[in-house]
Amino acid sequence: MFTVKKICFSGVVMAFYIVLMLLTQNFAFGQYQVRIATSLYALAASFPFLIVPLGLANGLSNLFMHTPVDAAGGFFVGIITSFVIYLIRKYKLSDLFIFLPICFIVGLGVPIWLAPILGLPYWTLAPSLLVGQAVCGVLGVSLAKAAKGFE
Numbered sequence: 515m516f517t518v519k520k521i522c523f524s525g526v527v528m529a530f531y532i533v534l535m536l537l538t539q540n541f542a543f544g545q546y547q548v549r550i551a552t553s554l555y556a557l558a559a560s561f562p563f564l565i566v567p568l569g570l571a572n573g574l575s576n577l578f579m580h581t582p583v584d585a586a587g588g589f590f591v592g593i594i595t596s597f598v599i600y601l602i603r604k605y606k607l608s609d610l611f612i613f614l615p616i617c618f619i620v621g622l623g624v625p626i627w628l629a630p631i632l633g634l635p636y637w638t639l640a641p642s643l644l645v646g647q648a649v650c651g652v653l654g655v656s657l658a659k660a661a662k663g664f665e
Contacts, residue, residue: 516563524567527557531571532578539579548646551575552620556612556654558596559603560661569593580631587627595619599658609658613651621647 534551535542542549552572558564573589598615621644628643629636 520563523561524564527554527564528567528571528574530554531568532575535575535579543579546642546646547624548649549620550650550653552595552616552647553650553653553657555592555596555599555616556658557661558599559609559612559658560665562600565593565596565600568596583627583631587624591620591623594623599654603658609655609662612655612658613648616654617644617647617651620650 531551531554534554535549538548538550542551554571555568558568569589569592572592573585576588577585595615598619599612602609602611602615622640624643625636625639629639632639
């Protein structure tokens with residue numbers, strides 16, 4: 515099930531996710547949270563073994579920059595989002611559907627714990643995350659299409 519190649523590739527993707535979060539933190543945590551790294555969830559369509567590593571990468575990047583609660587939430591949202599993306603490919607739906615989990619699972623899921631941490635109402639925070647995640651959803655669709663050639 516786990517080969518050295520898959521483990522190495524998972525490590526590289528996790529490291530890339532974390533570095534990407536660090537490099538883009540200037541706009542990843544603003545009013546419109548454009549977290550470019552979340553577009554990497556789209557790789558789970560072609561590489562389902564990345565579901566857990568992508569969740570771990572999100573959790574670790576959140577732990578480095580935020581709280582343990584944010585890390586745990588990011589871990590679970592990363593796994594759920596990646597798994598739904600895998601299901602989209604498994605059931606042969608259009609790659610365009612990959613936009614939906616990246617935008618809506620992340621955009622509506624993260625404010626569940628982030629709103630209390632920041633002291634903001636859920637429905638104030640969620641729209642700004644949805645706007646930022648829409649950008650990432652478009653990038654994710656493009657990434658999934660590009661990754662098809664490497665399956």
